[in-house]
Amino acid sequence: MKQPGVGIALTGSGSAVPAVSLNNDQLSQVVETSDEWIASRTGIRSRRLASSTESLAGLAAQAGERAIAMAGLSAIDIDLIVLATSTPDDLFGTACLVQAELGATRAVAFDITAACSGFVFGLVTAAQFIRAGAYQNVLLIGADILSRWVDWSDRRTCVLFGDGAGAVVIQANECDRLLGFELRSDGTQNKYLNLAYQPQEKELTDQVAIGEGTFHPITMNGQEVYRFAVRRVPEVIEKALFRAEITTRDIDWLLLHQANQRILDAVADRLKIPPEKVISNLANYGNTSAASIPLALDEALRQGKIKPGDTLVTSGFGAGLTWGAAVFQWGR
Structure with missing residues (x-):
């Protein structure tokens, strides 16, 4: 509504x-x-x-x-x-x-x-x-x-x-100024990237036992995550652009989750977006998960790259597996 x-x-x-x-x-x-x-x-x-x-x-x-x-x-x-x-x-x-x-x-x-x-x-x-x-x-x-x-x-x-x-x-x-978006999830691929809870059994009584433990470190199948990203991210961006009724030619900036420069390059190449329109700061910060897009956005704004009225397409992708894209214009 x-x-x-x-x-x-x-x-x-x-x-x-x-x-x-x-x-x-x-x-x-x-x-x-x-x-x-x-x-x-x-x-x-x-x-x-x-x-x-x-x-x-x-x-x-x-x-x-x-x-x-x-x-x-x-x-x-x-x-x-x-x-x-x-x-x-x-x-x-x-x-x-x-x-x-x-x-x-x-x-x-x-x-x-x-x-x-x-x-x-x-x-x-x-x-x-x-x-x-x-x-x-x-x-x-x-x-x-x-x-x-x-x-x-x-x-x-x-x-x-x-x-x-x-x-x-x-x-x-x-x-x-939010022109379009598309969100997706696929739990069948959850195993490729996890920060999982791993319980150990603890008996409370002879008849009752619970799982007690903590979360274990991040595990990732890097090859599968890469394949997922370079296939699904261009697709979801194209769907968001379709909903926004614009094309990649109308985009001023491509702002992707800062996971890996190879992924950024591959997605931009598939969408035929030139490198000078791709925002990247992962060389200095690495993959900061949910922080990566707004961190790169803020840096580009304060450097004067992004101007009021500029049109951006952004996409996040990762554990879940989840992925999504949004098209927006900066400012009022």
Whole structure:
């Protein structure tokens, strides 16, 4: 349901990353690898890593505060906070901690989990609340601290991930700047990328036993995830463009989840989008999961690359497996 005359506009962005970085040469002291091996296969040169005293809520609040400032609002103006994350500080939810840290006392706050697709799924979710007339000013945050759940002895995965947060403010607007979207999921391929709970049996009585344990480090079938991404991401982008009634020729920027430079290049090539229109910052941050799209967006905005009125197509893809795309214009 969409209220007549109610659309959405993205009006502010912000990001935050931990202070500490770990480059490929330093990582080669932890696990058998090299800068050449990592960079040639992924495009990643460095990543930011949160310390034991840094929290997801803290990074998310920093990014959110900057997005609110860019939008010209204050925290009290925010009606809804949607936090996309797979690595919460609290499994019961971290969005309320962000709400408290920001002082956004009027805001409803909740988490969503769609892994590396989280920001795109969150964007579509936030848009529906605004289009229905429920809320006017939404803060959408994508944030993850994946270093908590990496096996630092597994060079296939530990070289990929970094920590960070990115945010956007989405506001009700007479002209709808979300032009089209498409979301997909396929649980039959869930086994290819996991951060899984692995219980051990614990007897409570002679007749009753429960599963007790914790989550185990990230596991990934890199070849299958790559095949999935280069096949499904161009398809879902084309569907979103069709819904928006535009073509790739009308796109100013391609903003993909920053997973692997090879994936970015392959998707752009299949869509015939030139390299100069592809936003990429994964060399400095690695794969930051739900944070990667808003982190790259904020950086490109603050560098003056993205201008008001520019048309972007964005796509997230990852664990679930989930994938989705959205077409939007920046600003009102």
